[in-house]
Amino acid sequence: VATPRPEDREFLESYDSTEFAHPSVTVDVCLLTVADAALQVMLLQRVNPPFEGMFALPGGFVRMDESLEDAARRVLLEETGVRDIYLEQLYTFGDPSRDPRTRVITVAYVALVPIERVILTREAQARFLCWFPIAERRGEAAPIGPSGRAETLAFDHGQIVSTAIERVRGKLEYTTIAFQLLPREFTLTEIQRVFETILERKLAKAAFRRRILEAGVVRPTSGERRGGHRPARLYRFVERNGAERP
Amino acid sequence: VATPRPEDREFLESYDSTEFAHPSVTVDVCLLTVADAALQVMLLQRVNPPFEGMFALPGGFVRMDESLEDAARRVLLEETGVRDIYLEQLYTFGDPSRDPRTRVITVAYVALVPIERVILTREAQARFLCWFPIAERRGEAAPIGPSGRAETLAFDHGQIVSTAIERVRGKLEYTTIAFQLLPREFTLTEIQRVFETILERKLAKAAFRRRILEAGVVRPTSGERRGGHRPARLYRFVERNGAERP
DNA sequence: TCAATAGTGTCTTTGAGACACTATCCG
DNA sequence: CGGATAGTGTCTCAAAGACACTATTGA
Numbered sequence A, B: 001v002a003t004p005r006p007e008d009r010e011f012l013e014s015y016d017s018t019e020f021a022h023p024s025v026t027v028d029v030c031l032l033t034v035a036d037a038a039l040q041v042m043l044l045q046r047v048n049p050p051f052e053g054m055f056a057l058p059g060g061f062v063r064m065d066e067s068l069e070d071a072a073r074r075v076l077l078e079e080t081g082v083r084d085i086y087l088e089q090l091y092t093f094g095d096p097s098r099d100p101r102t103r104v105i106t107v108a109y110v111a112l113v114p115i116e117r118v119i120l121t122r123e124a125q126a127r128f129l130c131w132f133p134i135a136e137r138r139g140e141a142a143p144i145g146p147s148g149r150a151e152t153l154a155f156d157h158g159q160i161v162s163t164a165i166e167r168v169r170g171k172l173e174y175t176t177i178a179f180q181l182l183p184r185e186f187t188l189t190e191i192q193r194v195f196e197t198i199l200e201r202k203l204a205k206a207a208f209r210r211r212i213l214e215a216g217v218v219r220p221t222s223g224e225r226r227g228g229h230r231p232a233r234l235y236r237f238v239e240r241n242g243a244e245r246p
Numbered sequence C: 001t002c003a004a005t006a007g008t009g010t011c012t013t014t015g016a017g018a019c020a021c022t023a024t025c026c027g
Numbered sequence D: 001c002g003g004a005t006a007g008t009g010t011c012t013c014a015a016a017g018a019c020a021c022t023a024t025t026g027a
Helices: A006-014 A068-080 A122-126 A157-172 A177-181 A188-199 A205-215 B006-014 B068-080 B122-126 B157-172 B177-181 B188-199 B205-215
Strands: A024-035 A038-045 A059-061 A086-093 A104-112 A129-137 A140-143 A218-227 A229-237 B024-035 B038-045 B059-061 B086-093 B104-112 B129-137 B140-143 B218-227 B229-237
Touching (some): A024 A157, A024 A177, A024 A188, A038 A140, A038 A157, A068 A104, A086 A157, A104 A157, A104 A177, A104 B104, A140 A157, A157 A177, A157 A188, A188 A205, A188 A229, A205 A218, B024 B177, B024 B188, B038 B157, B038 B188, B068 B086, B104 B177, B122 B129, B157 B177, B157 B188, B177 B188, B188 B205, B188 B229, B205 B218
Parallel strands (some): B024 B104
Antiparallel strands (some): A024 A038, A024 A059, A038 A129, A129 A140, A218 A229, B024 B038, B038 B129, B129 B140, B218 B229
């Protein structure tokens, strides 16, 4: 973005970037999906102190030559094997005591993926990488561990997850992010289930269908979903500019 | 937030925070107000390279022991003399080339203030600290300099200003941030002017008044604004919990 | 009295919810 | 045929826009 101007060159060469103490900067990615009628978050068991053995969001240091979003995509690929999905910057958490080692400022991202896109390899499972359903407990969203109890996450990652859910819930109604949680083809009822899961309330069927169809963001395909009962028409998401998903 | 656990202590003591190269972290504050039927942004002329002589947002390095929000409030006070105003984290800009000196990641904040709260001292004016009206040019928001032409700002600060305006515009209708741009007492027409200025369109008077009054966020006072014509009732902003502004 | 702004009453339009209805599949 | 889900027609209600109207001041 910013290109050095000729008159700045001399100053730049004499600039000493070690003059100030610098915090560490990391990215953490809150990868969310919808499955089994619940929002689910991808967590990873920590193998090193601090918080060894506790669950945390995938994350890592930002390298000196990569953008924040590039760092988030790299971390996502390295730690979960997922690529080319919806990713949005969420919030930057910088409380001086959020990491007991040293000053670490983390730029948190939310990522959304249809659950079919994530293949948990045996090797990943060995690292205790898995989906945690999220339940609303006393007004706070918390991932539920295998024991059925709410997990306390490492660092301030519990707060990051809560913030991510707020963001997704808020943007659900006036953006098209819901489609990022669905496969390429889906039925109107499937979109409605995604909305109902995230908003945690039932929606009126007729009004919901009207709204989606009148928004002009889906296109019917020739296929239908069969299985037991009346088959349901399949749709694809189309961007406002007319582009379809790959 | 995160308190060190006993079992982490040994690890913490052996941790070397110089192991990784660290970027610099700054905060930049986009201080906005409404005056003369325009959104205005506070800019400051740079006295050092890079971009010496160009205008930029107030900003500065985050100290190792202060939170991001504390840093933003400190910068705001040091560079503009303003304290105790609405402040909200906006977005973190971290393109590797956004600062030609070295890697600088900046956490941008939006701040809102009623224009009467800002007193530009002679000393501040000598530093070329002043309000720039913002105009929409070719879909992009840009501050208009004294010459009447759109100013190109230092670094990526033009992008920060655009992002800030988008944020304020988006939150105007479903939050109470508009009141942060008004003095303690105001008329309904004055609120409407703030909305119209930020949204850049006329609003229907009857519907607007209904909406504000039915939202229950203002309380009439005994005073009225006189001046030439029919006096207008004065109102105060009341939080949902009933608290009034100081 | 007039100009100018404050403030109101009411009709229309729009979109969401409620709810009952029809349609189509499988067993 | 009956159970189950897909999909529709229509009534009601709430909120926003349009617009015309009344109210109150100072000059």
